[in-house]
Amino acid sequence: MNFSKIKQLYPDAQLSDYPFLESDTFRIPYKNKWIHIPTDKLNDKEWHLLNLLKEEVQPTSFPVSRSDWFQYLEGNKELPPQTTRSVRLIQLYLEKMDDQFDYSIWIDSIIHLFDPVLDVFFVTSDMCFVVQDNSAPSLSREEITGTIKTLEDDFSIRTNAYIGHYWQPDSHLKSILKEEQAIFQQEVTHLNDRINALPDVALRYFTKEAVAGSSIMKELKKQIENQEDWKELVVALWESQGNVSVAAKNLFVHRNTLQYRMDRFNETTGLSLKNMNELLLCYLLIL
Template structure:
């Protein structure tokens, strides 16, 4: 099987032992039946092909090379290691990132990321495509808008799409790894379930996370009339969801949907007429937004 792959992927090669320092530009897969490894250039493999190969063979994950401080934080956050050097008793936050792409130069990405921060930050690589910026709270941090700008810059300069999760501020303690792992769980959920959103936060992810983990009997109590309305009118669903996500701001919602404000108002009035739910009421808006999350996930 591996020999056949050699003919499919140019510049790939077989290995009889696992390399200690593999090329960052290659994927390495292990075939247990032949006890061999194959190294395939990342640029030759699409994301779908990586997934397929990973079902047939074992993808060998390597942690990219990182600074000594990065190694300290990696051990502390992910391996139950000791307190990192230079850690202080102030506040920290974690900005996680996920890169959609294969041929990634980690040194270039790291240099680009650090260039956006005024203070020194530590970057910890968890895998070839995932990492976290460890930021000490010493002054005003980057805003959501600035992180959107970073994402756009990385896409234009390196032709990669990047998703970020902006964590909460935590005082340094031995609980920090558990707090980080909780945020990591939210981030993994967000990048799988929430589309077209480069910047994720706890507030953005938790409603969808809550909807996904509701017991089946509670999910069934969501108004069937509302769900059926969304099923038969996808444009109405999009309008309601974007309207609620933008703090019920009709002008901003119409702009994001590329429709006239009167068209949006017609759709909002139609929804209120059909369901009897007042979108201007907090409890009504909350109930509808939860229904939107459930409908989107079920769809």
């Protein structure tokens, strides 16, 4: 298969590093990337032929769902399955799977541990989606982490999770869930914790292009990166919301030592880590 020939047939086709885009597309794996063809450009016959091609390129190694939620998120249905409650999408990215991994037992385990669920299915060989409505119990991050840890121990894998927000099942739901998919796949390699939600990724995701395109930010970033211990200094202060005593404890240094580092940072960069606005600016630089 040659992407240039696909592009001739479908001029709107895109080649991406990621399996999910914010628009509805038919995706095909291609040389460690993904070809995306807008679903509104395909008729039923083309859809069927492309599915046959996809099976040749990447034989299915996981159970393919035919459920209404799967069809909706894949772009095959315009409206979400009927529900009066707000819904959320939990994305689970599985690492270090081997040939012994049993997808069916995993799905059964997810249904049991996250009960109640509306649906559970795989969209790629390593990405599992869980759909819940707001009748599900409100679990803390620690409780979700414990649930995921139980699965990891049972299946000998590592899991990263994005816990979606609850959204109304209206005409905007699909575009919102598509954006959540795009956010998670682009941010998963930058996440410090393995259980995350929108507040954990929003700063980096929604500001990274502005930061990357700014000469001012590039110069400030260079100043911070030139000093080996400044990145951990900024992170510690940000995570403690500027509390010097807590940051010093987390860094295993004396409070006076931390204060000295902050003064040296201020002298070099002209930015004070005691000021929350300036601390936020520095945190954006190192994300």
